[in-house]
């Protein structure tokens with residue numbers, strides 16, 4: 547069993563907490579850069595390899611900028627993600643637009659910014675042409691249907707997923723796009739989420755590469771890139787074995803040599819759209835124990851709640867917790883670690899064996915750097931937390947302030963009945979932050 551070690555010391559964290567009150571999400575610049583470099587190393591064999599970070603996992607421009615400096619692009623799926631990526635400075639083909647059920651305005655913005663569009667459905671060809679126009683380069687999202695299995699283990703159920711085109715449709719889509727003047731093509735598929743096996747990408751690559759060869763033979767299309775999308779997971783549990791990215795890159799290389807090279811497609815670029823793998827372990831939710839409750843169970847009440855990190859509440863997801871400063875103390879207390887929502891599912895951990903927790907202890911909730919803050923919400927009038935970046939030089943920088951009541955009330959600003967009154971309430975009654 548491996549140990550999960552926080553990327554920050556207790557002393558450093560106390561220094562940060564003195565300046566920025568809990569709860570907050572903390573990100574590790576060193577870890578983010580290390581992960582990006584490892585990914586580029588794993589795919590160094592492929593000329594033109596590019597990671598398009600899935601913005602939805604951690605939509606913060608400061609973090610996007612770090613990834614940009616490491617050579618990554620941005621994978622967007624909405625209007626606002628496009629705006630953010632554009633503001634950070636990603637240009638044209640540095641942005642992949644992998645959306646579904648796409649509104650007209652989103653396609654229009656994608657065309658205005660001239661980003662690479664990845665079409666989710668065959669009917670989107672006509673839709674895109676109607677609301678904007680068809681660019682020179684188009685990618686199509688593929689869904690093989692059925693079950694996706696690795697060595698008889700069913701990983702996921704693409705036949706049930708709303709994404710992508712069927713086999714027949716993607717061939718037809720390429721033909722139609724060729725007729726409309728498209729010159730360069732891409733292919734994309736996302737078949738399983740949060741995989742912790744080195745076989746996912748190679749297996750996915752095998753499926754996509756075979757279809758790519760078929761597409762080239764049947765339509766004559768020039769396939770410029772194949773996008774393996776997201777899905778490489780992280781070991782949320784200490785007893786799980788982490789993915790070995792170098793083994794994954796090597797696995798994809800072998801399939802590439804086996805299928806694409808003999809078909810005369812040795813120039814195809816490999817793209818990825820990883821979110822979780824890039825950021826999850828490089829971010830944590832930091833919260834303070836503010837209550838102890840002894841009823842039928844032992845509870846620790848925190849100043850963060852599911853509104854800051856939703857995965858445990860909605861998926862029953864495991865997130866490891868380190869009680870700062872008690873890393874070596876025996877885990878001889880069984881706790882439910884809860885937030886303050888009026889929802890019994892608002893628990894970061896259930897029946898978790900931890901060291902004895904005292905009020906004021908700082909809890910470091912691991913692997914919250916992707917799909918963490920991003921999935922936050924305002925239920926119960928809870929406010930979103932700040933995001934803090936632990937920079938390479940050891941200093942902490944606020945990269946998003948915490949919401950205030952004024953933010954929560956801001957969408958009433960149209961209303962003369964309540965807008966002004968709520969703004970005044972928020973301004974007057976707001977407790978001074980320490």
Ligand SMILES: *Cc1c(COP(=O)(O)O)cnc(C)c1O
Nearest residue numbers: 600644775776777819820821822
């Ligand atoms: C969510 C998503 C990703 C990222 O998935 P991870 O599991 O975070 O790696 C990539 N591409 C698309 C189209 C997605 O929807």
